[in-house]
Amino acid sequence: xxxxxxxxxxxxxxxxxxxxxxxxxxxxxxxxxxxxxxxxxxxxxxxxxxxxxxxxxxxxxxxxxxxxxxxxxxxxxxxxxxxxxxxxxxx
Numbered sequence: 001x002x003x004x005x006x007x008x009x010x011x012x013x014x015x016x017x018x019x020x021x022x023x024x025x026x027x028x029x030x031x032x033x034x035x036x037x038x039x040x041x042x043x044x045x046x047x048x049x050x051x052x053x054x055x056x057x058x059x060x061x062x063x064x065x066x067x068x069x070x071x072x073x074x075x076x077x078x079x080x081x082x083x084x085x086x087x088x089x090x091x
Contacts, residue, residue, distance in 0.1 A: 001026040002038060002065055008075040013042060029065055036061040038071060050076045060090035 004025050006013060011023035027041055035052055039045075039061070052059045053072040065071065 002029045003070045005072045
């Protein structure tokens with residue numbers, strides 16, 4: 001399982017959470033799965049995403065994901081956050 005943290009409007013995918021509640025879900029992953037595969041399973045369109053963090057590293061869609069990983073997904077409206085501070089790891 002991968003631990004997925006959803007931020008901004010993506011929190012609504014898990015129900016009517018208050019602004020103070022964390023939106024965390026767990027998804028099964030298979031060997032070779034990527035962040036893009038997780039987005040697809042959640043029904044999140046790539047163009048709606050601004051930032052992805054895999055195990056606290058700013059990451060790209062092609063990065064492989066494995067059981068025990070932690071993934072943070074931020075929507076476009078939060079796009080000004082982080083970009084200049086972290087190098088992106090693509091694979």
